[in-house]
Amino acid sequence: MKASKYLSIVQKNPRYRVNYNPIYAILEGLYVQKSSEELQHKYLINEIINEELTKDFKIGGHPDYDYLLNEIKEEKDFYNENNQVANVKLCSLFIDLRNFTKRALFVQDPGIETIQEIAKLKQKAISTWIKLARYYQGHIHSITGDGLMVLIGGKKPEDEDEWTIGARAFLIALRVLESADFLNDELKQTLIEKGKESYATNSHNLLNIKVGIEYSPETLMNPQGVIVNINGEKKPVGEVKATAFEIDFSAKLLGYYNDAEKKLDGSPKYGRILLFGEKYKELMDFNDEIDVVYLSEYSRQMFDTTQTRKLYYMDCKELKYNIITLEDVAKKCNVYNASETAKNVSINIAREEKIQHG
Amino acid sequence: MDNNINGVKAELEKLGFSFVDETTAYGRVPERGDINGYYIHVTIELNNFPLSQPSITLVKINGKDDLYRRIPINWRHLDEIININPKLSVFKICCLHNWSAKREYNGKYIYERIYDWLNSNVTSQWNPEEDLPSFRVLPQYTNSRLYLSDYFIAKLRENKPKILYQCNVYHEPYKFKSGAKASLQKQGEKYELTDIDFEKNFYHYIPDMPQEQKFEIIKKLRLGDKCAKSHFFVLRLPRHSRFKTFYQLLTIIRDNINIKNLSQEMKNIPFIVMYTGDKGKDEVVSFITNRGYVDGKSDYLVQPLAIESFSNRPIGVDLTVGLLGVGSLGSEVASLLVKKDTRKILLSDFDFLRADNIGRHVLGARYLGNKKSIALANELKINFFKFNALTAVTDEEAAEKADILVVTVGNNQSFDQLAFNKLWHYKKPVIWAWTSPNNILQEIVITTPSSGCLNCYYEKIKTDPVLKQIQQNAKDEIKKYPSEEVDVCGNPHTISQMERMVFLATQIVSILSYYSKHGKFKFDYVNYYWGMDDIIPTPHFGYLEAHPSCFCQGG
Numbered sequence: 001m002k003a004s005k006y007l008s009i010v011q012k013n014p015r016y017r018v019n020y021n022p023i024y025a026i027l028e029g030l031y032v033q034k035s036s037e038e039l040q041h042k043y044l045i046n047e048i049i050n051e052e053l054t055k056d057f058k059i060g061g062h063p064d065y066d067y068l069l070n071e072i073k074e075e076k077d078f079y080n081e082n083n084q085v086a087n088v089k090l091c092s093l094f095i096d097l098r099n100f101t102k103r104a105l106f107v108q109d110p111g112i113e114t115i116q117e118i119a120k121l122k123q124k125a126i127s128t129w130i131k132l133a134r135y136y137q138g139h140i141h142s143i144t145g146d147g148l149m150v151l152i153g154g155k156k157p158e159d160e161d162e163w164t165i166g167a168r169a170f171l172i173a174l175r176v177l178e179s180a181d182f183l184n185d186e187l188k189q190t191l192i193e194k195g196k197e198s199y200a201t202n203s204h205n206l207l208n209i210k211v212g213i214e215y216s217p218e219t220l221m222n223p224q225g226v227i228v229n230i231n232g233e234k235k236p237v238g239e240v241k242a243t244a245f246e247i248d249f250s251a252k253l254l255g256y257y258n259d260a261e262k263k264l265d266g267s268p269k270y271g272r273i274l275l276f277g278e279k280y281k282e283l284m285d286f287n288d289e290i291d292v293v294y295l296s297e298y299s300r301q302m303f304d305t306t307q308t309r310k311l312y313y314m315d316c317k318e319l320k321y322n323i324i325t326l327e328d329v330a331k332k333c334n335v336y337n338a339s340e341t342a343k344n345v346s347i348n349i350a351r352e353e354k355i356q357h358g
Numbered sequence: 359m360d361n362n363i364n365g366v367k368a369e370l371e372k373l374g375f376s377f378v379d380e381t382t383a384y385g386r387v388p389e390r391g392d393i394n395g396y397y398i399h400v401t402i403e404l405n406n407f408p409l410s411q412p413s414i415t416l417v418k419i420n421g422k423d424d425l426y427r428r429i430p431i432n433w434r435h436l437d438e439i440i441n442i443n444p445k446l447s448v449f450k451i452c453c454l455h456n457w458s459a460k461r462e463y464n465g466k467y468i469y470e471r472i473y474d475w476l477n478s479n480v481t482s483q484w485n486p487e488e489d490l491p492s493f494r495v496l497p498q499y500t501n502s503r504l505y506l507s508d509y510f511i512a513k514l515r516e517n518k519p520k521i522l523y524q525c526n527v528y529h530e531p532y533k534f535k536s537g538a539k540a541s542l543q544k545q546g547e548k549y550e551l552t553d554i555d556f557e558k559n560f561y562h563y564i565p566d567m568p569q570e571q572k573f574e575i576i577k578k579l580r581l582g583d584k585c586a587k588s589h590f591f592v593l594r595l596p597r598h599s600r601f602k603t604f605y606q607l608l609t610i611i612r613d614n615i616n617i618k619n620l621s622q623e624m625k626n627i628p629f630i631v632m633y634t635g636d637k638g639k640d641e642v643v644s645f646i647t648n649r650g651y652v653d654g655k656s657d658y659l660v661q662p663l664a665i666e667s668f669s670n671r672p673i674g675v676d677l678t679v680g681l682l683g684v685g686s687l688g689s690e691v692a693s694l695l696v697k698k699d700t701r702k703i704l705l706s707d708f709d710f711l712r713a714d715n716i717g718r719h720v721l722g723a724r725y726l727g728n729k730k731s732i733a734l735a736n737e738l739k740i741n742f743f744k745f746n747a748l749t750a751v752t753d754e755e756a757a758e759k760a761d762i763l764v765v766t767v768g769n770n771q772s773f774d775q776l777a778f779n780k781l782w783h784y785k786k787p788v789i790w791a792w793t794s795p796n797n798i799l800q801e802i803v804i805t806t807p808s809s810g811c812l813n814c815y816y817e818k819i820k821t822d823p824v825l826k827q828i829q830q831n832a833k834d835e836i837k838k839y840p841s842e843e844v845d846v847c848g849n850p851h852t853i854s855q856m857e858r859m860v861f862l863a864t865q866i867v868s869i870l871s872y873y874s875k876h877g878k879f880k881f882d883y884v885n886y887y888w889g890m891d892d893i894i895p896t897p898h899f900g901y902l903e904a905h906p907s908c909f910c911q912g913g
Contacts, residue, residue, distance in 0.1 A: 010808040014901030017808055019880050037880065040899060327808060327878065337807070347778050348909050350816035351770065352829070355841060356792040356801075357852045358687040358766035 001334045002285050004163040006326055008339035013158055015048050015135065016168075016326035022049070022135050023175050026128055027182040045135070052134035059130075059140045061239040064154035065221040072236035075227050084222040089153050089162050090242060091169035091215050091280065093138065094250040095129055095176050096147035097122065098208040098257065112196055121207070122146065125183055132175045136168045141242065149251070151242055166215060166283045167329040173211045173274050178320050180209045180271030208270040212253030214277035216246030245309075249277050249298070253311060256296055260313040263293065272317050278310040285334040290314060362459075363407050369465025370402065381405050384417070387472045394480040396420060400451065400472060411457035412468055416449040425449050426605035433479040433602060434489075434636055439499065442552075442659050444605040451475055455488065502556060504563040504630070504644045504663045507570055508670045514592060514632050515640060520615055523592040526566040527628065528577050531586040533559050546588030551626040551648040556661050563644075563663060565590075572668060572743040588628050590644075591617075595633040607631070607643070608651060608658045617652050625649050628663075668743065674699040675867075675874045680760030682706050682753055682776060683767035684730050686854055687791060689720035690863035691764060696738045696747065698867055703738075703748050704756040705731040709768075714851050718859075753780060762873065763788045764866060777812040787873070791866055795841035797858035799832035800886040800895070802865060803902065809882045810902040810910070817905035828885050828898060839890055858888060861895070 010016045020041035026049070029042070056063055071083045103118050129148050130140055137158050138150040150172060153165045184207055188200040199205045225238010253275040260273045275295070286292050292312050299308040323329055330337075367377065375385030381404040386397060399418040416436065419428050426445050429436065435452040453475035457463065478484045504527070517523055532540040535555045540546070562580050566587075567573040577585070593615060601607045611617065611631070620627065628646045635641035644663040650656030675698050681688050684707045695703050707730045711721050715730075725733040731750035739748050757763060757780065765776055765788060773790065781788060785807055793800045803815045810818070819825045842850040865884070873879060882902035886895035904911050 007808045011810065011904045014809070014882065014903045017882070017901055019878055036897065037899075040897075044900065325878065331877075339807075346909065349774060349778070350813055350820065350908070352816075352819070353770075354833075355795055355852055356770060356773075357768050357795075357854075358683060358685060358792045 001336050002163055003338035004330075004335045005161040005337070005339045006164045006167065006330060006335070007337040009158050009161060009164050010326050011339075018045065019324055020045065021175070021178070021321060021324050022132060023128075023178045023182065025049075026131050027179065049131050049135055052137075053131070057134070060142060062139050062141065062151055062154060062221060062242065064156065064159075065240045068221065068240050069223040069225070069236050069238060072223055072225075072227070072238075073234060077236075078223060078225070084220055086218070086220050088219040088221050088242070089159075089165060089215075089217050090219045090244075090247065091152040091165050091213060091283075092141075092242070092247040092250040093133075093150040093152065093169050093172055094147065094212045094254060095150070096144070096210045096251075096254055097125060098210050100146040100207070112191070112194065112199065117190070121183065121187065124186075125179065125207070125209075128179050128183075129176055132179070133172055136172045136175075138168065138172055144251075151247075162215075162217070162283060163333070163335055164326065166213075166280060167326055167333070169213050169280075170274075170284065170329055171323070171326070173213060174316060174320055174323055176209060176211055177271045177274065177316050180207055181320075183207050184268075184270065203268055203270060206268075206270060210254040210257045210273070210275070212250040212275040212277075213280050214246040214250045214253065215279040215283040216242070216244040217279065219244040219247060246277065246279055249309065252298065253277060256311055256313075260293075260295055263313075264315060266317070271320070272315050273313055274316050275311065275313045278312070281310075281312050286314075287332055287334050290319070290332050362461075363404055366404065366407065366465040366468070370469065373465065373469050375402070375469075381407070387469065387476055389469075392420075393473075393477050396476060396480045398472075398476055402468060408459035408463065411454050414451040414453065414468075414472060416451050426603050427609075429602045429606075430479070431600040431602045431606070432482060434484075435475060435479075436602070438603055440604055440660065440662060442661065444603065444608065444658050444660055447604060449603075453488070500556070500662045500664050501559065502561040502563065502661065502663045504565075504665050505573070505576060506565065506630075506642065506665055506667045507567065507572065508667065509570055510565060510567060511632075511640070511642065511667070514594060514630070514642070517592065517594045517632075519594050519596040521593075522615060522617065524589050525592055525630075527563045527588050527590045528566060528581055528585045529561050529563045529588065530559070530581060531584070532561070540586060542584060542586055544586075546586045547624045547626050547628060549625055551646060551659055551661060554626070554661075561663075563588075563590075571745050575740055575743070589624075590628040590630055592630045593632070595631060597634045599633060601633075604645075604660060604662070605658060607633075608647065608660065612651065612654070620652060627652055671699050673701050675871050676701050677761045677870065677874050678702040678704065678759055679870060680704040680706065680751075680756030680763040682756060682763055682765045683772070684734050685709065685715070685766065685768050686718045686856075686859055687793065687863060687866075688764070688766040689730070689734055690860050691766065691866050692734055692738060692748075693720045694863055694867040695870070696742045696744050698871060700747065700870075702746075704751045704760055705735050705748065706751050706753045706756045707731040707767075714845060714849075718854055718856065757781065757784065760786065762786055762870065764870070765790045766792070766866075773812070787879070789866060789869060791862060793854070793859065793862060794832060794836055795852050795854075796836065796839055796890060797855045797862070798835045798888055798890065799828065800858065800862045800865075800888075801883070802862070802869065802885075803883045804869065804879050804881075805902070806879070806882075810904040811908065813910060814905035814908045815883055815902055817908045818902065821905075821907075822900070824898060825885070825900075828887050832887055835889055855888075858886075858895075862886070 022045045025042040025045035065085055068083050072078060077083055104115060107115050126148060133140060133150045138152040141149045141151045152169045153159045159165060187206055191200040220243040221240055222243055223238060224241045225236055227234050228237050256275060261269055264272060281292060292314055295311045295313050297308050297310055299306060370383045374389045375383040378384050383402045386399050388397060397420060398416060401415045401417055403413040416425060422428055426447055437450040437452060439448040453471040531542055532546060532549055532554045534553050540549060564573055564577045599610050601610055626646050626648060630644045632640055632642050642665055644665055646661045648659040651658045675695060679695060679700055681692055684692055684705050692703055692705060709730050711725045711728050711730055711733060716723055721733055721737060735748040735750045739745050767773060787804060787806045790803045790812055803812060805811055819829055841853060843853055844850050881899035884897055884899040886897055888895045
C-alpha cells in the first residue's frame with residue numbers, strides 16, 4: 001500500500017470531490033438539464049473552469065517555472081544550471097485524434113464534410129480537452145498537430161503529493177476518452193442530417209482518441225529559445241520546456257495504439273484505451289479491480305547499452321462515467337490516506353449567533 | 359352519456375346480444391361457431407357506463423351452466439365471487455384491463471376483448487399486454503383476514519404433501535347471526551359454520567407462532583387478552599393437483615386427503631392450503647368449511663379468509679446510522695429510516711418527552727415523561743416489526759458503532775460540544791442538520807475527513823456570496839414573524855412548521871440512501887430557503903473546503 005496525502009488536497013480543493021462529471025458541464029453546457037441538481041452542478045463546474053481560463057491562463061511552458069525564462073539575459077544563460085529546476089515530479093499526458101489528418105483528403109471527393117466542418121470538429125475536441133485539463137489543474141504544455149500535451153504537477157499545493165498527480169492525470173484521461181462518445185454522437189447526428197446514415201454506423205468514419213500517460217519523477221524544467229535584440233534591448237524569446245525521457249514517452253506510447261485495439265472485445269472500440277508506461281503503473285499501483293494489461297516493450301540501444309521500458313494499457317469501458325472524484329480513483333488503487341490530522345487548536349467558532357434547532 | 363350507452367347497446371345487438379334489462383346484455387361469444395371447440399355465453403352489465411368498467415359474467419360454457427365444475431383448470435383471468443355455496447359462485451371475466459371512458463371502447467371493442475380472452479384461454483397463447491397480474495380465480499372478497507409470515511409459508515413448504523398438519527390460530531370470538539357471542543372457553547371450530555355471522559363482523563386470524571415476535575405483537579394489539587382459538591388444518595397439495603374453482607379445490611381435498619375421521623366435536627373445519635398456482639408458483643388459500651362437506655352428507659359450504667402476509671423487504675439503507683438527538687427532526691429521520699428498511703439505527707438523546715413536544719415529535723402522549731431515545735426505539739420496533747434494527751445508546755456508543763452519524767441536537771451548545779470536542783477527530787461522515795424558527799432556513803452540512811469542518815462552513819457563510827445572501831434573506835424573513843411561543847411557565851419554545859421539518863427529514867434520509875448506494879455524497883452542504891408562504895423551498899448546495907480562516911487550518 002502506498003501512502004498519500006490526497007485527502008488533505010481534496011479537503012482544500014473541493015473540485016476533486018465534486019460528484020458530477022465535468023464532461024456533461026462542458027459538452028452539454030447549461031442547455032440539457034434533467035434536474036435542478038444537475039443545473040447547480042453545471043454552474044459550479046463552469047464557474048471553476050471559467051476561473052481557470054481567465055486567471056493567468058496560457059498555453060505552452062509551465063506557469064510555475066515560466067519565471068526561468070525571465071532570468072535569461074544572454075545566450076549562455078540558457079545553459080546555466082541556476083536557471084533550470086531539476087527533479088520535478090510531473091505526469092505527462094499526450095492526447096491525439098487518431099487518423100484525423102486524412103479527413104481533409106476527402107473534402108472534394110466525396111465531399112461529405114467541408115474543411116470548415118473538419119476544423120470545427122477539431123477545435124471542439126481541443127477546447128474540450130483544454131477545459132478538462134484545467135479543471136483538474138493540468139497545464140497545456142503544447143498543442144500539437146491534432147492533439148495536446150498536458151503536464152500535471154508543479155509547485156502548487158495540489159502538486160505536493162505524487163500519487164495525487166497521477167490520479168489527476170487519470171481523471172483527465174478518462175474524461176478525454178468520454179469526450180469521444182460526445183463528439184461522435186454529434187458527428188453521427190450531422191451525417192444523419194445530411195442523409196448519410198450509412199456512414200454514421202461505420203466506425204472508420206468516426207473519431208477516435210488516443211491517450212498516453214507516463215510519470216516523470218526527475219524532470220528538468222529548462223528555458224529554451226533565443227535572445228533577440230529589440231530596439232537595442234536583449235530579450236529572451238522561447239519557453240520553458242520539460243525535459244526527461246518519460247515526458248516524451250507519453251507521445252511514443254500512442255504508436256502502440258493499434259496493438260492494444262486489436263485486443264479489445266465488443267464495440268464500439270473508440271474512446272476506450274488508455275496507454276501508459278511502467279513508471280505510471282508503479283506510481284498508481286492499481287488494485288485488482290483494474291485490469292492492467294502488459295502490451296509491449298520499448299527497447300533502444302546507445303553507447304553499447306540497451307534500455308527497455310514496459311508499456312501497458314487498460315480498457316476504460318467500465319471506468320468511464322463511473323470514476324468521477326479523486327476518492328473514486330483511490331478506491332481503485334493500493335493507496336491509503338496519510339494526511340496529517342487536524343491539530344489541537346484554540347477554538348474560535350465563526351457561527352453568527354442565531355436560533356437553530358432540530 | 360346516453361349517447362354512449364345507446365351506441366354500445368346498438369353495437370352489441372348487432373353482434374347478436376339481447377338486453378335482459380335496461381343495462382344488461384346477454385349473448386354468445388363467438389357470435390357463431392366456436393374456438394377450438396369452445397363457445398361461451400356471457401352477460402355484460404353496463405351500469406354507470408362509460409365511467410364504470412362493464413362487468414362481464416361468464417354464464418355458460420358450451421351451453422352448460424355448471425361452471426363451478428366445468429371451468430377448465432388452465433383458464434385464467436377469472437374472478438370467483440362466492441356466497442357460501444361454491445355451486446352458486448359467479449365467475450367474472452377479466453378482459454378489460456386499464457379501463458377508462460374512451461370513445462373507442464365501444465360495444466365492438468368489448469366483444470373483441472371477450473373473444474380474445476376466450477381465444478387466449480383455449481389456445482393458452484396470451485398477449486403479454488393482456489396477461490396482466492390479476493387476482494387468482496379464488497375469491498378475495500371477505501371481511502375475514504388471516505395473517506401469515508414468510509416463516510410460516512416456508513414451514514408450510516417443508517410439509518409433506520397430502521398430510522394434514524394442525525396449528526392454533528387466534529381470532530376474535532365469533533358472533534352469531536342470532537346476536538349471541540361465542541364463549542372464550544370453547545374452540546372456534548366447535549360452532550356450526552352457518553350460525554357464525556361473517557357478513558357483519560370482521561375477524562382477524564393470527565397463527566400461534568411463539569418464535570415470531572411480530573405475531574405475538576399483532577395478537578396483543580389486534581385481539582388483546584380475550585381472544586378465541588381455532589384448530590386450523592394445514593395442508594400442502596401435490597404439484598399435480600390442479601383446480602380452478604373453489605368447488606374443484608374442495609373436491610380434490612375430499613377425494614384425496616384423509617379427513618373422514620375428524621373429531622365429531624368439530625362443526626366447522628378451517629383450512630390453510632398451499633398449492634401450485636397458474637404460473638407454477640406456490641400460492642396459499644384459507645377457508646372454513648362445514649362439517650357436512652367432510653362427511654359427504656351435504657353441499658359444500660365455505661367461508662373464504664383473505665390472506666395477508668408481511669413482506670420481508672430487502673435492506674434499503676445498508677448502514678448503521680447513529681442519530682444524535684431524536685427530537686422534532688431526529689425522530690422524523692428515525693421514523694423514515696425504519697420505513698426505508700435501514701440495517702441498524704442507533705438512537706441517542708438524554709432528553710425526556712415533554713408536554714410541549716406533543717405534536718412536534720413522532721411520539722405521542724402515551725410516552726410523556728419517557729426518555730425519547732428509548733421510547734422511540736420501542737415505538738418504532740413494535741409498529742414496524744424492526745426488533746433488531748433499533749437500539750437506544752449513548753453518544754459515545756453511537757459514534758463508535760455507527761457507519762455514519764446524523765446530528766440533529768436541539769441547540770448551538772450541544773452542536774459545539776459534539777463538533778469541536780467529542781467528534782473533533784472523528785473519521786466517519788457526520789451529517790449536521792438544523793433549522794431556523796418557522797423552518798425558514800434549513801441547513802444540512804456533511805463533514806468527512808476529506809471536507810472542511812463544521813466551522814469551515816460557518817466561515818464559508820461569511821465569504822461565499824450566495825450563502826451570505828441566503829442567510830440575509832432568511833434573517834429578513836425570520837424577523838417578520840414570531841419565532842417563539844411561550845408556555846404557562848413563561849418558557850419560550852421555538853416555533854416549527856412541521857411539514858417543513860418532515861421535508862428536512864426526507865432530505866437527510868435521501869442523503870443517507872445515496873451514501874449507502876454509492877459510498878459518497880452528492881454535495882457537502884445544502885440550504886433550503888422557504889419564504890413564509892412558500893410551498894416549494896429553494897435549494898442551494900455546494901462543496902465545503904477546509905477554510906483558510908478556520909481554526910482547524912490554524913487560522
